[in-house]
Amino acid sequence: MAVSPTRGKLGLLLNLPGVKKESAKSRGRIVSDYMKSTMPLSEYVEFIHNYSMQCNVFLFLSVDFGAGQFLYSKSFTPSTPTPKIKTYSNATDNIYQWPDTYLGFSNSLPDKPLKKVEAGKNYLTDICGRLNKIMDKSQLIDELTCLLKNKESHLPDDQLESRQPKLYKELSSIFVDIPQGKYGTRAHTIMLLSKSGHMDLIEISMQSPIDPEKPHWEKSAFQFDLIK
Template sequence: MCILLVHINPSPRPGQYRLVLVNNRDETYARPTQPAHLWPSGIYAGMDLEPGREGGTWLGINEGGKIGCLLNIFQSANNFGKNGESRGSLVVEYLQSPKCGDEYLNEVSKSSSKYNPFSLITLDPENNSYTLNYYTSRPENKQQLDPGTYGFGNSAFDKPFRKVEKGQKKLQEIVCSLGRTEQEQELIEALQAMMQDAEPNIPDPKLSEQGCGYPEEYIRALSSIWVTCRKVGYGSRTTTVILVSEDGRVVMRERTMRHPVNIDSLQWDENTFTFSINRS
């Protein structure tokens, strides 16, 4: 369970942002993960270190400003295929590919059946703004979205969970009040605070339907933007903010639980990366 919130400005003026993005990664606390860093291939991202699936990521940006994000589609445990290929490689391959999001997702759609259900969101810098494409494997759906404010979670895009709707509305409010570069630190802090919202958003019929067979306590935990489910050792581990200003300056800030995670005595790592989009 993860959540991605994105605001794209179609025609930013000086001092405004082309893109405001924030993501929570939810994962088992025991899964080994390397914090965000600059990869030799020119990608800024965290890295999955799970044996057999190492080398993938859930969210990343390359030096040219391309951004990719992977979200799973929530389903009952009985429907999860243990032998599905690693989906984290999809983000890496997109960020290393010269193809735009639309082309890459067309390619992915031809072989999506070998993975457990997922959504892949791609963002390409274009004409001083961004072009957003997304693909969901089951039920299959591929679209390009106009600039605006969007929320993505672990369901079909047109059937969002309540927490995604709440986050999307809150992001609009934050960008409206703090969406200028001179307020950058306040903006980042407000985005991080929004993603730490642990209030349950229930009842949520869509979440309950997709999670059929799970205990009600687990569904309740998953209904929050910030997830904590101690009994199964699972929850929100990482919050990442990515800002791209009108002049192409990128700020990426990650706040993540230090591995190995001790939920009773948490330690946090925070990394910030700043660079200008390479237009070559």
């Protein structure tokens, strides 16, 4: 994941299950190259099309915050552009724009969400519906962090069980913790954007060396203003 305050956009790539290609190209550079580019997503996807088809399957999420539409003045209330949220997958070779207020994505195609994603959207709707004022920011961050650390299992999930018949129970929660396999969630990122274009970026990561039994979490916070 990467965010560019100067270009007012975010890029995020999620791996999808599928047959691994021999000598597959790196999926990670798709995010970094997009953030450095000034091209809109449709042009960028066309530009990288041949390259993306040589990558293992992925879901790419683009958020355009409309930074150029933010208005700053002491004499009037800032305008509030609606972020444009789009996804592209080389599995379907389609771009889709999402009009919904609350969205959730995971390691599956958006039209086939995992059960924990559907549950996460419901939690997100409740949290953001209650805590949507600047004065609520501290509590909002706390509750979003609890959401990201949620270990509640969301079963049955036929899709997850067919993909991971041995580990589907451990993978059915938003927070994944498999100590015996030394595998699981090790980082969270929360991004808040105010109507004025002020952005808070909070990263919560397990401190190295990682002890899955007794993890030590460290938090880093960054602040930006989207450039007009």
